[in-house]
Amino acid sequence: MSAQMPALRSEExxxxxRDVRFLxxxxxxxxxxxxxxxxYWLYGNVVTNLRSSGLPTGFDFLxxxxxxxxPGIEDSANFSVTRAFGAGYLNTVRVILVGIPACTxxxxxxxxxxxxxxxxxxxxxxxxVELFRNIPVLLWIFIGYFVLGLGNLPGIVDEVTPLxxxxxxxxxxxxxxxxxxxxxxxxxxxxxxxxxVAVLVSAYRGRxxxxxxxxxxxxxxxxxxxxxxxxxxHFAAGNALSLDAPVIQGRLIAGGLTMDIPYAFLTAALxxxxxxxxxxxxxxxxxxxxxxxxxxxxxxALSTFQRYRFVILPQAFRVMIPPLANQYLNITKNSSLAVxxxxxxxxxxxxxxxxNATPAVQGLVVLMALYLSFSLSISAVANFINRRLALETR
Amino acid sequence: xxxxxxxxSRPTGPEDQPVAPDAxxxxxxxxxxxxxxxxxxxxxxxILTLVFGTILVYAVYKTFGFVFLNEKVAQDGTxxxxxxxxxxxxxxxxxxxxxxxTGIPFSYLWAGIYAVSLALGLTAGAGARKVRDAxxxxxxxxxxxxxxxxxxxxxILSMTQTITPTLLTIAIAVPFVIGRELATRLPMxxxxxxxxxxxxxxxxxxxxxxxxxxxxxxxxxxxxLTVTVAFTxxxxxxxxxxxxxxxxxSNFPLLRPIAVIYIxxxxxxxxxxxxxMGEFAIRFFFPPGAxxxxxxPRAIIMCTxxxxxxxxxxxxxxxxxxxTGQVEAGQAVGLSPLTITxxxxxxxxxxxSIPALVGQSISLLKDTTLLVIxxxxxxxxxxxxxxxxxxxxxxxxTPETYAFVGFLFWIICFSMSRASQRLETRLGVGxx
Numbered sequence: 001m002s003a004q005m006p007a008l009r010s011e012e013x014x015x016x017x018r019d020v021r022f023l024x025x026x027x028x029x030x031x032x033x034x035x036x037x038x039x040y041w042l043y044g045n046v047v048t049n050l051r052s053s054g055l056p057t058g059f060d061f062l063x064x065x066x067x068x069x070x071p072g073i074e075d076s077a078n079f080s081v082t083r084a085f086g087a088g089y090l091n092t093v094r095v096i097l098v099g100i101p102a103c104t105x106x107x108x109x110x111x112x113x114x115x116x117x118x119x120x121x122x123x124x125x126x127x128x129v130e131l132f133r134n135i136p137v138l139l140w141i142f143i144g145y146f147v148l149g150l151g152n153l154p155g156i157v158d159e160v161t162p163l164x165x166x167x168x169x170x171x172x173x174x175x176x177x178x179x180x181x182x183x184x185x186x187x188x189x190x191x192x193x194x195x196x197v198a199v200l201v202s203a204y205r206g207r208x209x210x211x212x213x214x215x216x217x218x219x220x221x222x223x224x225x226x227x228x229x230x231x232x233x234h235f236a237a238g239n240a241l242s243l244d245a246p247v248i249q250g251r252l253i254a255g256g257l258t259m260d261i262p263y264a265f266l267t268a269a270l271x272x273x274x275x276x277x278x279x280x281x282x283x284x285x286x287x288x289x290x291x292x293x294x295x296x297x298x299x300x301a302l303s304t305f306q307r308y309r310f311v312i313l314p315q316a317f318r319v320m321i322p323p324l325a326n327q328y329l330n331i332t333k334n335s336s337l338a339v340x341x342x343x344x345x346x347x348x349x350x351x352x353x354x355x356n357a358t359p360a361v362q363g364l365v366v367l368m369a370l371y372l373s374f375s376l377s378i379s380a381v382a383n384f385i386n387r388r389l390a391l392e393t394r
Numbered sequence: 395x396x397x398x399x400x401x402x403s404r405p406t407g408p409e410d411q412p413v414a415p416d417a418x419x420x421x422x423x424x425x426x427x428x429x430x431x432x433x434x435x436x437x438x439x440x441i442l443t444l445v446f447g448t449i450l451v452y453a454v455y456k457t458f459g460f461v462f463l464n465e466k467v468a469q470d471g472t473x474x475x476x477x478x479x480x481x482x483x484x485x486x487x488x489x490x491x492x493x494x495x496t497g498i499p500f501s502y503l504w505a506g507i508y509a510v511s512l513a514l515g516l517t518a519g520a521g522a523r524k525v526r527d528a529x530x531x532x533x534x535x536x537x538x539x540x541x542x543x544x545x546x547x548x549x550i551l552s553m554t555q556t557i558t559p560t561l562l563t564i565a566i567a568v569p570f571v572i573g574r575e576l577a578t579r580l581p582m583x584x585x586x587x588x589x590x591x592x593x594x595x596x597x598x599x600x601x602x603x604x605x606x607x608x609x610x611x612x613x614x615x616x617x618x619l620t621v622t623v624a625f626t627x628x629x630x631x632x633x634x635x636x637x638x639x640x641x642x643x644s645n646f647p648l649l650r651p652i653a654v655i656y657i658x659x660x661x662x663x664x665x666x667x668x669x670x671m672g673e674f675a676i677r678f679f680f681p682p683g684a685x686x687x688x689x690x691p692r693a694i695i696m697c698t699x700x701x702x703x704x705x706x707x708x709x710x711x712x713x714x715x716x717x718t719g720q721v722e723a724g725q726a727v728g729l730s731p732l733t734i735t736x737x738x739x740x741x742x743x744x745x746x747s748i749p750a751l752v753g754q755s756i757s758l759l760k761d762t763t764l765l766v767i768x769x770x771x772x773x774x775x776x777x778x779x780x781x782x783x784x785x786x787x788x789x790x791x792t793p794e795t796y797a798f799v800g801f802l803f804w805i806i807c808f809s810m811s812r813a814s815q816r817l818e819t820r821l822g823v824g825x826x
Binding site for chain 1: 446
C-alpha cells in the first residue's frame, strides 16, 4: 500500500478506472466525504436534540453560577462555572506536581532494588512491582480512602500528634510547613538569587578545573553556595525557613500544611501505583545498557553510587524518557479518578455541573480540552528533552 | 548477623564487584552460599538485608494473620470469619445482583466458558502445528504459567459451599485438551481456518452467556460484567485499531490527519471522561426518536473507541518493525498493495504486536473498574451492594471485600502477563 508500482511507459494512459493515481485520490475523497458527512450528521443530531430538550447549544453555561461547594475554598458556590473549573484545574495540578516527582523517585529506587545483588532487597522490589501493577489503580484509591483513610484514622478529638510535629486525623493530615507569616516575596527573590549564584559558582569551578586540573566538584560547591545564600535569605525574610508545626484548635487543624484526606490518599495511591510502572521502565532501561559499561565502571574502580550516577543512569535516562513521559500522562489522566473519593478537581467539577441542567456535551468538550492541555504540554516537554538528549550524544 | 564481616578496605577484585546493569546472575548452590554470597557479604549488605528482611517478614506475618486468623466479633457477641463477606455473597461477586432477573441458567455461563476454552485449545494446537521447529516447552515453564491461575482458582473455590463449582472448574481443561488434539488431527485446510472457527466459538459463547438475548447484558454485574466489557471491547476495537494504524502509516494525505487526530485526541483524555460521555452525552448524538442502548452497551462502545486508539499505536509500532524489503519483495512479484498489506505486512506486524496487545488487554481489564464511577455494578461496584447488606453493614468488612476483589484482579492480570511473557519468547520477539 505504501510504494507505487513502477510506472509502465506505454503509449496511452490506462483508462481512468484502472489508473492508480486517479483511484488513490478518488478513494481518499470518497472516505473523506463519508467521514465529514457522518460528523456533520452527528453535529446536526446534537443540536436538534439539545434544542428539543430545551438545553442551550452554546457555551453560555460557563458564565452561570456554579452552585456547589469545593472543600477548602470559601464561597465557591457563588463562583461562575469558569472560575470553578479554574479552581478544579489547580486541584488537578496539585496532584500532578506532587505525583510526578514522587513516582519518579520511588520508581527509580524500586527499579534499582529489583536489580540488587541482595536477595532480600530484590524480593522486596519484585513483590512491590507485582503487587501494585496487577491491581487496578482505582482499587488502590478505594483501599487507601475507604479502608485506611476513613476506617482507621483517629478522630480529631483523639489528638494524635506524632513527634508534636504532625497531626493525623480523619479531618486531614497536617505536616510542618514554612512559616506563613514571613515575607514570601523577599524569600522567593533570595531563592532566585541563590540559583544564580550556584550556577555561577559551578561555572567558575569548571573554569578552575580546565585551568589547573584540580577536581571541579561543581555540584558540591554550587550546593554550598546555594545553601549559604538561602540561609541569608532565611534571616532577611523573617525566619522564612523555620517550620511551623500544625496544631489542633478545636475541630480544625491550624498552622503547618493541611492535606485533606481525599487528596492525601488519592495522591499516595497514584504515586504507589505509577511507581510500580516506573520501576519496570527503569529496570528495563538499566538492563538495556550494555554490560560492558558496568564492567568498565568497575575496571576504573568506581563505587556503586558513582557507577550509577555517572555511567549507567545517564545512559539509561535516554532510553527511559519516552515511556516515562507516557507514565506521566497516565498519572495525569488517572488523577481524574479523584471523582470517586470526592476530591474536587476538573472531572468532579464536571460531575457537579452536569446535574444542573447544563449541557453535558459542551461540558465534556471543556473537560476534554483541559485534559488535552495537560497531555499536550507534557508531551511537548518530553519531546523537547528527548530531542536535546539525542542531539547531544549523536 | 554479620558473620562474614571483612575489613572494608580490603582491595576488591573485579569478581567481587556486582555487575549492576545485568540481571542478578549469582549462582546459588546452597543456603550457606546465599547467606555468605549476598545477604551478609559485607556490613552494607547486612544492614540492607536486616531492613528489607524485617519488612518482608512483617508483611508475611500480617498477611498470614489477615488471611487465616481473621475473626470478627459482631455486636451480639457471635464470632465469625472475616471472609464470610466473601463466602456468603460469592455468586454476587461473580455475576452481580440482578443476574437472576434474566433467568439465564448458570449452565449457560459454564457452557460459554467451555466454548472459549475449546477455542483456546484449537488455537494453541493449530499454533503448535504451524510452527514446526518450535522448541519443546519445558515442564517448568508450563507449570510457571499454570500455577498462578490454578492456585487462584483454588483459593476462590475454597469459598464455595458445594463441590459442584470445583468440578465444573476442573472440567474447563477438558474442552481445551479436546480442541488441541482436534487441531493436530484435523486436515490442514480446516486448521488454517482456526481463527474463523475460534471467532465463531467466541460469538457462541457471548450468545450463551447472554441467553441468546444480547440485551440481557444490561442485567450483568460483578466479575461477569467486568470480563464481558473488557473482552467485548478488546475484540471490537481490534479491527478499528488496525485500520487506524494502517491509515496513519499510509501515504494518503487526506485520510492520515483523521487517524492522527482521532488517536491523539483519545489518548489525550482520561477514560472516565469518555465513560461520562457515554453516560451523559452519547444520547444526544443519536437521531431524534432513536432507541438509545442501555448503560452497559454504551460503556462497551466507549471502551471500544478508547481502546482502539491504543491498539492503533501498538499496531503502528508493529508495522514500523516490518523491514521495507518485505514490501519491496511483494512488489517485485507483482502483488497489489492490498495483498502486500494483507498477506505480508500485517501478519508480521501483528505477530510482533501480540505481547503489547496482551498488555493493552490487561490494562483495559483494570480500567473497567471505572464503571463503578458511572454507577454500574462491576466487580468493584458490587462491593457497595454487598457492604450495604444488613449482614455486613457497618461491621468493618471493607478490608476483606477489597482484598478479595484485588485478589481476583491480581490473579487474572498476573497470569495473563506471565502467559504473554511466555508467548514473547515463543514468538521470538526482539530476538530476530
